[in-house]
Amino acid sequence: MPTPYTEGNGLPADASFFSERRKSAAGPSLVLEAIRTYGALSRSDLAEITGLSRAAITKITSAMIAEKMLRETEQTDTGTSGRPVQPLExxxxxxxxxxxxxxxEYLEFVVIGFAGILRSQHTIDFEHTAHPDEVLPEIKEGLATVTRKAGLEVTDLVGVGLALPGMIDHQAGMVKFLPGYEAxxxxPIGPKLAGLLNIPVxxxxxxxxxxIAEMWWGQGKLARNFVYINIDNGVGMATIVDKRLWFGHEYAAGMLGHMPVPGCSRRCICGNRGCLMTLVSIPAHIHLVEEAYKEGVGSVLTRPLRVTEPHQITFTNLVAAAEAGDRLACNIFAEVAENLAVAIATVVHLLNPQLIVLGGQIVExxxxxxxxxxxxxxxxxxxxxxxxxxxAFSELVPSAATVGGATLALDLRHDKFNE
Incomplete structure (x- = not known):
C-alpha cells in the first residue's frame, strides 16, 4: 500500500485524513475514497485505513457488494499461515x-464508468458565437453519439457533467460569465440541459x-491538499483542501491568470495590463515569437521560407523548434518557466500544498x-x-476537464447511495 506523504503522527497523510473524515462522512464514502486512493483493498486494509471496526467494514462492504458498487477480486496469498485475503475493487x-x-472550437464528450474507465470519446465542431439555445440540440446529439459508442443509451447514464470556461455558479447550474461568449x-445551462435530457446535470x-479528475484518477490521487494550475489560452487554478474543492465566496476562486505582475505592461483580454496570463499562457508564448518576427530575429519560426505569417505559428511548432535546438524557441521557454516559477512560488507560500499539478497545453x-x-x-x-x-505534469490532458465533468456526475449516484 503506497504511503507517499507522512505527517507528524507517523500516519500516511490519507490515513490521518480518513480519521478526520470519519466524523462527518458516511461509511460507503470512506470505503470508496480509500479504494479510489489505493486501489483494490482487503477488508482488513479498509478497517486500518478508515479507522472503522472490522464489523462495520464487513456490514458496509456487504451492502455495497449487494448493490454491485463493489466486487471481490481473486484471492491473494498473504504469505503467512493465515487464510488468503480477497481484495475488493x-x-x-x-x-x-x-x-x-x-x-x-469544439465540444468534447466522454463516457466513463464508476471506476473511471474511459468507455468512449467523441468531439464535434463548436461555434462559440452561437446562442446557447442553438447549442443545446448539438449537445444532445453529441451525447447520444458518445453513449452509443459506449454501447449505452443516454437513459443509462446517472448524470452529465459540463466543464465550461469562465465563472460558473455550480449550485444553480448557471453560467455567470464566459469571456468571448456574451450570449x-x-x-441557466444546467436546468435547461437537464430538462432536455431528463437526467441530472x-x-x-x-x-x-x-x-477533480486529477484527484480521483490522476497525479493528485495520493495528495490530501494540492493545487491544479491549467495553462492554455488562459491561466486558471483550482485548490483541493482535504480532498474537497475550494470554490471561494462567489464561486470565483482560482483566477490566477489575472494576478497582476509588477513591471509588466502587456494588455490582457480582461482590459487590464500586467496580468500573469500575458506572460505564461499559450498565446503569450506565441506573442514572444511574433515580437521576434517583427524585430527580424533569425529562427526556424520566423524565416519567411518556413512561416510567411506569424499568426500561423502554433505552440506545437514552438515545441518542435525547441526540441531541435532553435535558440529563440529555447529562450522563450526559459523566460516563461522563470515567470511561471514566481507565480507557483507565490501559491506555495500562500497555501503550502503538498503538490502542484500543471495541466493544459503547457504539458506538451x-x-x-x-x-x-x-x-x-x-x-x-x-x-x-x-x-x-x-x-507534476498532468497525464490526463487534453481530456482532464471532460473526465472531471463525468466524475462530478458520478458523485450524484454516489450521494444517492449514501442517503
Missing amino acids: INDSYAYAAGIQMRD WRNY TVHWRVNAAA ASHLIADSLKKHVEDHLLGPEYQTVNI
Missing part, C-alpha cells in the same frame, strides 16, 4: 456518466473539473521546462516547510 459497470467540455452570460468551471512542453521550472521555484521558496512541495 470498485465495479466500473455499477454506474456510467458523461462529461462534456466546451473548448473554443452565455447568466444562462451538473455544471462546473473546467479548471475545477480537471482538478513539460520535458522542456520541468527541470528549470523546479529549480526556479526552489530558488524563490523559503525554508523546509515549503521545499517539500512536489511539481
